[in-house]
Amino acid sequence: MARNKKHLERFQYTEDNAIEKPFNWTQLLRLLKYVRPYTKTLLPIAIVAMLVSTLVRMFVPVIIGRVAFDVAIADENIRLLVWIVIGISVMYLFNYVGNLLRIKYVNILGQNVIYDLRQHLFSHVQRLSHRFFDTKSAGSILVRIMNDINSLQELFTNGIINVLMDIVLLSGIIVLLFALSPKLALAVLIIIPIMFYISTKLRRNIRRSWQTVRIEQSKLNSHLNESLQGMRITQAFAQENENAEYFEGINTTNFQAWNDASRKSAMFRPFVEMSNAVGTVILLAYGAHLILAGDITIGTFVSFSFFLGMFWEPISRLGQMYNQLLMAMAASERIFEFLDEQPNVKEKENAVEIMDMKGHIEFDRVQFAYDDKRIAIPDLSLEMKQGETVALVGHTGSGKSTIANLISRFYDPTEGRVKIDGIDLQDATIESVRSQISVVLQDTFVFSGTIMENIRFGRPDAEDEEVKEAAKVVGADDFIERLPEGYFTEVEERGNILSAGERQLLSFARALLADPRILILDEATSSIDTETEMRIQEALNKLLEGRTAIMIAHRLSTIREADRIFVLQDGKILENGSHEELMEREGEYYELVKSQFQMLDAI
Numbered sequence: 001m002a003r004n005k006k007h008l009e010r011f012q013y014t015e016d017n018a019i020e021k022p023f024n025w026t027q028l029l030r031l032l033k034y035v036r037p038y039t040k041t042l043l044p045i046a047i048v049a050m051l052v053s054t055l056v057r058m059f060v061p062v063i064i065g066r067v068a069f070d071v072a073i074a075d076e077n078i079r080l081l082v083w084i085v086i087g088i089s090v091m092y093l094f095n096y097v098g099n100l101l102r103i104k105y106v107n108i109l110g111q112n113v114i115y116d117l118r119q120h121l122f123s124h125v126q127r128l129s130h131r132f133f134d135t136k137s138a139g140s141i142l143v144r145i146m147n148d149i150n151s152l153q154e155l156f157t158n159g160i161i162n163v164l165m166d167i168v169l170l171s172g173i174i175v176l177l178f179a180l181s182p183k184l185a186l187a188v189l190i191i192i193p194i195m196f197y198i199s200t201k202l203r204r205n206i207r208r209s210w211q212t213v214r215i216e217q218s219k220l221n222s223h224l225n226e227s228l229q230g231m232r233i234t235q236a237f238a239q240e241n242e243n244a245e246y247f248e249g250i251n252t253t254n255f256q257a258w259n260d261a262s263r264k265s266a267m268f269r270p271f272v273e274m275s276n277a278v279g280t281v282i283l284l285a286y287g288a289h290l291i292l293a294g295d296i297t298i299g300t301f302v303s304f305s306f307f308l309g310m311f312w313e314p315i316s317r318l319g320q321m322y323n324q325l326l327m328a329m330a331a332s333e334r335i336f337e338f339l340d341e342q343p344n345v346k347e348k349e350n351a352v353e354i355m356d357m358k359g360h361i362e363f364d365r366v367q368f369a370y371d372d373k374r375i376a377i378p379d380l381s382l383e384m385k386q387g388e389t390v391a392l393v394g395h396t397g398s399g400k401s402t403i404a405n406l407i408s409r410f411y412d413p414t415e416g417r418v419k420i421d422g423i424d425l426q427d428a429t430i431e432s433v434r435s436q437i438s439v440v441l442q443d444t445f446v447f448s449g450t451i452m453e454n455i456r457f458g459r460p461d462a463e464d465e466e467v468k469e470a471a472k473v474v475g476a477d478d479f480i481e482r483l484p485e486g487y488f489t490e491v492e493e494r495g496n497i498l499s500a501g502e503r504q505l506l507s508f509a510r511a512l513l514a515d516p517r518i519l520i521l522d523e524a525t526s527s528i529d530t531e532t533e534m535r536i537q538e539a540l541n542k543l544l545e546g547r548t549a550i551m552i553a554h555r556l557s558t559i560r561e562a563d564r565i566f567v568l569q570d571g572k573i574l575e576n577g578s579h580e581e582l583m584e585r586e587g588e589y590y591e592l593v594k595s596q597f598q599m600l601d602a603i
Ligand SMILES: Nc1ncnc2c1ncn2[C@@H]1O[C@H](COP(=O)(O)OP(=O)(O)OP(=O)(O)O)[C@@H](O)[C@H]1O
Pocket: 134, 370, 371, 376, 394, 395, 396, 397, 398, 399, 400, 401, 402, 403
């Protein structure tokens, strides 16, 4: 059994997925702020509609008991009885219309709030810095924007109004019961705490047990899946017995979870019926006694029996609502955690626009660390002149991409300054910096849409002709024209119908269209074969013309033409100069080139 437990440790149910959290007023008030824009429009309509239908439901039993029974029937007044029937029918009509309007407006309100919240969260997440995305998986962000917000839907659609309605209904009924007969009211209301217990505690207990069942089932599924996939290995190592023991452990836990949940569920209905029965017995016994003693009329007794049947619904809903609130606490905690996240790269209030960027880049004693533990760049000073093509080379992890990230201001240096045209990037507006810099990455991201739209992403206001021209310059139009619908071919997200090289040509076109002052090519030519490479070398030269360009490449053949090459190691510059100068020096660069040639020779 100990072994089974060890095995189970592999399938942890993490705290991040907590389904419920304790109730928290501050959080609830913060959530309710999203209703504020509708407090003058949708909310009042829904509340009035709710009040109308609730009042009808509250007064009909009194009219039936105290007027129909005690007056009309007692006096055999048929005329009055007919009027009562007509009156109640009209009231029910109001009730019907009230319900209709309440449900309609409550749904619109809920949808609006969910829409606002999702929009707010998405635009906030979009503004967060790279550092945030470094530490969060896309999946976990997706879950918060979709599932967590969805789980608040019920709270905002029915929750708020239902709570109001149920509180009005319950307190109204209690007041009426006391007005009709305080003694009988006291006796009958004993069942309310029992009902509360059933609807909150017992129900929550049941729900949690079913959650455990689901968790156990998913563990069982994962284990089964893994077992079947690894069957050959299991058999090859003759581990069937061990495996069967593991399986038995998970299977037993699953079985126990089911038993527990079914046992608790089975208690629910009998409990509800029992509490109703207790109420009925009290009403019948004590009510009859009071009638005989002349304390209450038959009509009062009738009203009481109507009201008794009306208790369960609001109490049950309030209990359910409370449980839902605890679930909303967990979801909103996760949502607010993201909303409270501030971008690491902040814009100063008096930030300046870098107009007509020239592209002169300077690193002034820059230090940078992604986290507290490791320093990616200890102390770097360098200069890239306007219009220069600079190549960054060095082993994996030497800091090439980090330098590019600092130029685009995806991160701020921990110390020192990065300047463009003499302006410290931390004093400039983010938009003015990034809009004049283009980054072409090795893994080109293709959005779902047409090829045309994907290239136009570089400059949304570009005409079709300009898009085509850009594609032509980088030599991408050949393959685009060959696609079934040319520029209007739809590519799915990530562009699976295109080869890696084609995707890269596409990103060149995108960058050219954007016409940036600074161009960063991060391993951008790695997926292009040697033949295509030669073909686009010329195009690349066009792309680089008149701009400052930073090329990051492992394949040293692509950077031979660069004006200057920086050789990096551990975030420091080992040497810099043109290809010829560095080859002559026979230093680190020379070694790198030599080792690449040896590798090629060996192939
Ligand atoms: N987002 C990140 N979070 C934490 N550390 C990072 C992150 N990105 C890079 N690093 C670390 O910073 C150092 C420099 O990385 P960088 O990506 O700049 O290297 P590189 O020279 O571009 O490498 P490669 O050639 O493999 O792309 C490495 O030690 C790397 O582990």
